């Protein structure tokens with residue numbers, strides 16, 4: 584019986600499906616071949632137990648026996664300790680993976696997430712705020728990632744949790760056409776999402792929320 588339990592919402596509206604962050608964790612679990620099960624919490628009414636595991640009332644979180652971890656990056660680092668398919672065991676290799684884990688979240692997603700809110704809201708207004716976030720992504724993050732990814736297949740040598748995060752972050756930009764001028768980033772996302780583990784994770788998330796539709 585698996586000790587790993589991944590918790591996500593029972594249902595979400597259609598727009599974020601395929602992009603809810605439990606997908607990052609499903610993807611890693613599938614890459615590693617670790618047994619796990621998925622549990623659900625209500626999207627609509629988030630209870631005290633939910634906030635006890637995730638203080639912002641968000642998903643995902645993972646329990647591993649009596650260990651409970653929230654934040655997708657922290658969960659992936661936890662899983663990285665369980666499988667060399669997710670994180671190398673040598674100190675130098677681990678350091679490279681760890682720096683890119685934080686770069687994906689704190690440098691690239693920090694720019695792509697606010698940018699994506701404008702896209703989700705279909706806000707194409709020429710406001711100073713909109714220009715700030717366009718510049719943040721298009722001038723200060725994507726050109727730099729393009730150079731990095733033009734020179735390597737994966738961020739830290741072999742595929743790792745750093746690629747799960749970076750590819751998932753860039754995948755959302757790609758959804759809105761934001762990678763059109765960045766062929767190396769586009770090819771990287773295509774390479775990552777062609778992996779069997781990603782396809783399984785994606786299909787499982789879509790099926791999970793479809794089951795949520797049926798239960799409503």
Ligand SMILES: N[C@@H](CCC(=O)N[C@@H](CS)C(=O)NCC(=O)O)C(=O)O
Nearest residue numbers: 602603604640641642643654655656
């Ligand atoms: N930094 C958190 C972000 C978690 C997050 O944004 N979760 C979204 C789903 S992808 C969520 O729970 N949204 C509902 C809400 O914020 O109320 C992580 O990486 O785990």
